[in-house]
Amino acid sequence: MKLLHTKILIVGGGPAGYPCAIRAGQLGRDVTLVDASGLGGTCLNRGCIPSKAYIHAAGQFETVQSHAKAPAMGLTCSDPKLELSGLLKWKDDLVGKLTGGVGQLLKAAGVKVIVGHAVFLDAKTCEVALADGGSQTITAENVVLATGSSEAELPFLPFDDRVLSSTGLLELANLPKTLAVVGAGYIGLELGIAFARLGTKVTFVEALDAILPQFDAELTRPVVRWLKQHKVDLHLSAKAKGINKKGLVFTDAKGNEQSIAAEKILVAVGRKPNTTQLGLENMAIDMDGAFIKVDDQCRTAMRGTWAIGDVVGEPMLAHKGTRQGEMVAEILAGHRRRFDPVAIAAVCFTEPEIVGVGLDPKQATAAGEDVVVGKFPFAALGKALSMGAGADGGFVRVTARKSDHVILGIHGVGSHIAELSGEFALALEMGARLEDIAGTIHVHPTLSEGFAESAMTALGQPLHISMPRSRS
């Protein structure tokens, strides 16, 4: 058995672990990264990136198809075809390119990468079952756990070749004719909508009485409308029961048992942290429910043991994990750091897209704030109209404190609105006031004008929608 001693051991090469390794390497630390299931983690291999590739392709396909059905913009084409295997290959190439890039970056930062599964014997020692056989014992001065999360399974719907996780769905070589999606959260909706656009008959079964419970009804309404317009069935307050030969069995809101045809079933009921088969019990760390308990510097209860990303709790978002990874690397290099974002933006790549940063009006009011809200529709925005994105009910909504106009939250829905999330987050982090946003010249014609106009609306002075004229 080989023995390796390292200053910093990072377990998990996903969007939390690999940035941690890169930054620690940049700062001259001796870093070893152990990864079992592909550099880039769920995000690059099975999550964010593959799903965005499918969503983009589905959008392209739907657009071309719409032109074939009914020429618009003077653009006509004949019946387009989709080979899912071709899309799969394109996606795999894309993933390969990105994960390969991560490998290069790690190498450039001087990080030693070990492929294998680590099990801890104590908080500073682990044994890695190497992917190419044999084992490697590693001792470290500091251990960073970045083991991520995986799809939650329903006991009565175990994953197999018919009941799929999001990972399984993105590996299909042939497009299913019918797809039942259990769970209308962001993963189920993103993938379900993409497959609907690719031509699959999709049905959603959601246990709650609304889709995307983290967003208010105003924001999700355009998505519900899109589903309706595209004849995607949505069963709310419905509970999946199991499968039969034909498809998925569930009880609907009225308590009646129904069965829907489904060649494949996607179970997207959330993700659970990867905390088993790690030897966590040997590490003397504290748990916070299913997650590893950490403080605002991502320290666990065990000295010199850190945890970042999905494994430490909500929001289970790649960009949160990345920041935590950078932070821990910098702390280990002797810097003073704390995880203290004003807000972490959340985006759903549904149709249309939804973005949210900070507090919505209801949450702000509940927090004791007296608020002013400005909402500006994409329908009044030249760029949106020119992109054919003016009719999907999109808007930007800004929520600010009434007394000093400090922005408390920014939400929006609409085509491509995810790309505005950076400006939204920046506004909150910088402590912007409505006047700051309204006073920043936003490029015409871009969707970002919608943000400036929402701030002007909140100030009572929008340019491109009419407000009651003030007397003074």
Next chain:
Amino acid sequence: MGQYAFKLPDVGEGVVEAEIIEWHVKVGQVIAEDDALVDVMTDKATVEIPAPTSGTISSITGEPGDVLAVGTVLLTIETEGEETAEPVAPVEAVAAPAPKAAPPASLASVITSAVSPAEEEIEIRAVKPSSSGRALASPALRKRALELQIDLGEITGSGPAGRISHQDLDDFIAAGRTQGAGGNQKQPRKTGTVTEKIIGLRRKIAQNLAASKRNIPHFSYVEEVEMDALETLRAHLNAGRKEGQAKLTLLPFLSLALIKTLPDFAAANAHFDGQSITKYAPVHLGIATATPNGLMVPVVKHAESLDIWALAAEIGRVSTAAREGNGKTSELSGSTITITSLGALGGIASTPVINAPETAIIGVNKLMEKLVFDRDVVVARKVMNLSSSFDHRVVDGFDAARMIQAVKGYLENPATLFM
């Protein structure tokens, strides 16, 4: 049932009034004979007054800090028996009335409204905590503040809505509110004050010292004394000291020097009441002593009758007794001259305040090694300053200086102390 009116007894020779220090009972409390009722302090001592009889306390007079005349009804006790009922006659507390009650509501509101505009202004400028309770500042600024260990909550942002700028942070650092980059200690701004009534011994000290400084024109004189010879002798004597003999400090030697000197400077070993001076043949040496309760001056009586060992023992005994609070009243008054020593703490000079009605006080400063000229060679010498004050009304500066020079002569030639 009878009412026992308990009057403040004459707690010491010639005492006419006493200050209440602490009540041990309250109205309604059932007490047994000899239970402690109250601590009172006179010019001479603090005395615990026991209950003269059993019963229930029905009233008490005065609060801590009030000064009552002897004979004032201190408290009334409801007794079981019918005898010993002294007539209850109200006697007003003399001097120090009860502390003034809070100003009437109307006045208070006037004060409040007069203050409020300024406060309102601050309120507007102050960072209003957002729903997350954090200060309004950019990520880069927050990072800088964290690295500097500065709590942004303590900075008032100058920007709109109280946003904190890098300039605000620079100003905050420049204003010395923090130790800056090298500092590890966060120094939060403190608020609040503590107001304590000065009572008991501390009040006595305050009164005496104020009276001394007000009435006595102090003449202070500082002189340097070479101590090598005395230190050599002291070390020698200490090395040979017998079982039961106190270790010799500098004080017994200084005492001896004073005892030798004072017969020639009788005005400095005296009491002066502003009208007449009483010069003492005996030397009753006051030793200024820091006690847990404050400054006290226990007295070595007839110091002139004691040899160096006895002086050392007596100085040790009376000052320890004072520190431990069990000094005899008679040993806490009657000094004719006082020595005050801060030498152990350091300090190169002091301006001692005369312990009235005395006319002189001799202060001892730190003994230290210094380079001095011995003819044309520079040598290391142990030197010590004596800082003394005299009542200039009865001791001329010239005489005061002569007296200190005489003391210096004895200390620098310690053999003469024993001739």
